[in-house]
Amino acid sequence: MAYRLPFGKLLHHLTRDLLILVYGTHFQALDTSTGAIIASTRTLYSDNTDAIPQIKYITPTTDGQEASIRAITFHNKIDGDGSLLASSGEDKLLKVWDIKEWRLLNTRPVPKRVVSIAFSEDGSQIVTADKFGDVYSYPINSTESIENTSKLLLGHVSMVTDMVLTPNNKFVITADRDEHIRVSQFPKGYNIKSYCFGHTQFLSKLHILPWDSDLLLSAGGDDFIALWDYVPGRLIQTLDIKNLIQNQVIEANESNIDTTDTVPESKNIAVMSISSSNVMQHIAIIIEKFPGVLILNWDAEQRHVKYMQTLSLNANPLDCAYDLRGNLWVSSSSKNGGNIDEGLITLFLRRDNNKYEKASTDHPVVYQINKFGTMKVDVLPDLYTTSQLRKDPTDWREQKNKHEDEGVPEEASEESTNESVSLPKKNARPKGDSKRKKKRIKTE
Amino acid sequence: MSGKLPQKKFFRQRAHSNPFSDHHLDYPKSPTEMDWSTHYPAFVSEENSSELSLNAPIKQVDRPLMKKKVEFADLGCGYGGLLFSLSTLYPETLMLGMEIRVKVEEYVREKIIALRLQHPGQYQNISIIRMNVMKFLPNFFEKGQLSKMFFLFPDPHFKTRKHKARVITNQLLAEYAYVLRVGGIIYTISDVKDLHEWMVKHLDEHPLFERIPDEEVEKDPIIPFVRTDTEEGKKVERNKGEKFLACYRRIMNQ
Numbered sequence: 027m028a029y030r031l032p033f034g035k036l037l038h039h040l041t042r043d044l045l046i047l048v049y050g051t052h053f054q055a056l057d058t059s060t061g062a063i064i065a066s067t068r069t070l071y072s073d074n075t076d077a078i079p080q081i082k083y084i085t086p087t088t089d090g091q092e093a094s095i096r097a098i099t100f101h102n103k104i105d106g107d108g109s110l111l112a113s114s115g116e117d118k119l120l121k122v123w124d125i126k127e128w129r130l131l132n133t134r135p136v137p138k139r140v141v142s143i144a145f146s147e148d149g150s151q152i153v154t155a156d157k158f159g160d161v162y163s164y165p166i167n168s169t170e171s172i173e174n175t176s177k178l179l180l181g182h183v184s185m186v187t188d189m190v191l192t193p194n195n196k197f198v199i200t201a202d203r204d205e206h207i208r209v210s211q212f213p214k215g216y217n218i219k220s221y222c223f224g225h226t227q228f229l230s231k232l233h234i235l236p237w238d239s240d241l242l243l244s245a246g247g248d249d250f251i252a253l254w255d256y257v258p259g260r261l262i263q264t265l266d267i268k269n270l271i272q273n274q275v276i277e278a279n280e281s282n283i284d285t286t287d288t289v290p291e292s293k294n295i296a297v298m299s300i301s302s303s304n305v306m307q308h309i310a311i312i313i314e315k316f317p318g319v320l321i322l323n324w325d326a327e328q329r330h331v332k333y334m335q336t337l338s339l340n341a342n343p344l345d346c347a348y349d350l351r352g353n354l355w356v357s358s359s360s361k362n363g364g365n366i367d368e369g370l371i372t373l374f375l376r377r378d379n380n381k382y383e384k385a386s387t388d389h390p391v392v393y394q395i396n397k398f399g400t401m402k403v404d405v406l407p408d409l410y411t412t413s414q415l416r417k418d419p420t421d422w423r424e425q426k427n428k429h430e431d432e433g434v435p436e437e438a439s440e441e442s443t444n445e446s447v448s449l450p451k452k453n454a455r456p457k458g459d460s461k462r463k464k465k466r467i468k469t470e
Numbered sequence: 471m472s473g474k475l476p477q478k479k480f481f482r483q484r485a486h487s488n489p490f491s492d493h494h495l496d497y498p499k500s501p502t503e504m505d506w507s508t509h510y511p512a513f514v515s516e517e518n519s520s521e522l523s524l525n526a527p528i529k530q531v532d533r534p535l536m537k538k539k540v541e542f543a544d545l546g547c548g549y550g551g552l553l554f555s556l557s558t559l560y561p562e563t564l565m566l567g568m569e570i571r572v573k574v575e576e577y578v579r580e581k582i583i584a585l586r587l588q589h590p591g592q593y594q595n596i597s598i599i600r601m602n603v604m605k606f607l608p609n610f611f612e613k614g615q616l617s618k619m620f621f622l623f624p625d626p627h628f629k630t631r632k633h634k635a636r637v638i639t640n641q642l643l644a645e646y647a648y649v650l651r652v653g654g655i656i657y658t659i660s661d662v663k664d665l666h667e668w669m670v671k672h673l674d675e676h677p678l679f680e681r682i683p684d685e686e687v688e689k690d691p692i693i694p695f696v697r698t699d700t701e702e703g704k705k706v707e708r709n710k711g712e713k714f715l716a717c718y719r720r721i722m723n724q
Binding site: 158159160178180181182183184204205206208210211214215216217218220221223224225226417418 | 489490492499500501502602604605606608609613634639640641642643644645647648676677678723
């Protein structure tokens, strides 16, 4: 059976009608005012019934999904027209693209898999955060070898899951799997300004509010999202989102809609994406395996976020992005696992009175991308990796008892409480590190 | 409880632990949520603490107010030799040992309990927590709370690939600089020259620390205890090995 690979990441430009849609190791660029595909790193999808639109093909055009893009960002200048895009993926390469001429400017190797990228405001530096917990900066144009140009800014012992640079470039904020949000001076990352304490589960997303850039939203495996005044590390608000989606699951059940394969099976939630629009000061939140998008609005007087509504979908969303008009673009994996005929992109058009209206599938702005977007694959990759960041909640004492029952030496069981299956035997050469590290990356 | 001292031989555990794995640890969400009253019952304040949490957006559990905050931290304290010596030397200073190995932590805890019973009024200022300091140090201490941090005979993690597992790294020094007040001191000692040089290199490079000259270090009354009062220190002594000491002061951000 063939599937169409869904778009795993969406990224909209801050000042241009330009949406980047990532699928596997490739991406496509869409003009969000006309719906025309502008550029693609791979030939367009076609079922041979329609004429393929003329677009700019960006090299490289190699196939393969081993090197899925995991992080992508624009150089968004506040007062101008940024023309750079940076991406990195499973291949541990950092690529910089020119989005005026649609070409690859340079490629360089990075030490570990990158989870988040940011440009410094002046466009001279690229900052990356990787799975090993380290944050590096690189000069954009470099002919020297990597050892001479990369600079270690800061690092966590825990896995870093997201990173943002503040708009004034005074701070770099990092979030990790061990519930920490760290605010460090930029570029002097050795000077920690504050921590934002309050999360009790892994973090997956950080989002600075564009209309109040002293404030940060954070989310992950907790039942709530949190709003912070990040410079002093002060918690302003928590908003329970688990309750919100559970209420809707009940409503859906009452109206006899079959939600059995879409409602998160566990009691736990994991936030996959946060996006915001300056136009109406709305925030969109995507939760893993929840077939809808939560929309929050902004109470400027109280400096609080408030729940507004849920936009329902027929399938589980993967990412979302607002365009310059305040329309919301949502990518999803289709309900029956990527059936060729289903739409990949759903567009919610902004209407008056804070309302959204789902655009029909033949709406000209989404027609082309749904028709010719992405590619055909035989096997779908795992699209839901956020919840894998959750730590094993079993108490170490229970695990220890379990190990004792199984006759595993105690000292080994204490060292790796989470990996009861593959524990080395006593006196055996501990192959621990590499194995463990691999395992760690796999679950990220 | 008889106050009988625990015997080390029942609390042996191999010297290594992987700081990257998910140990099941009990740590507070933030320093303000830490309940120190069970650790230092003699230092609990009589005042009420409830008015403190009025402005907090999440309702906080009332913690008994403490008369003092922890000021000395022995990171990877092992069998706690330094804590026991410093406890009577600075009876009014709260000190905390942190150790990742379960059995070693149990030993120190039992020894503290026994010593408190044997010597009423003494050893009230020391305690121990089983913790991975490389991950959760900022959960326990506020910015600038500590005046002394001890890294005595840390795990050398010899292989290059494992260097990030060392307790002194560029990255972690930022966290230590955060919890250590300006003027506070980091004490490092090792019998492994290579590790000593590594620690010196990274502390030298870090803009928030400056080395304390040897002659000044020797005047510090704590130094003899740093040299001889830990389990590792004694072992090196027995084997007539060399010990390499380096102390650094936390300085202002320029």
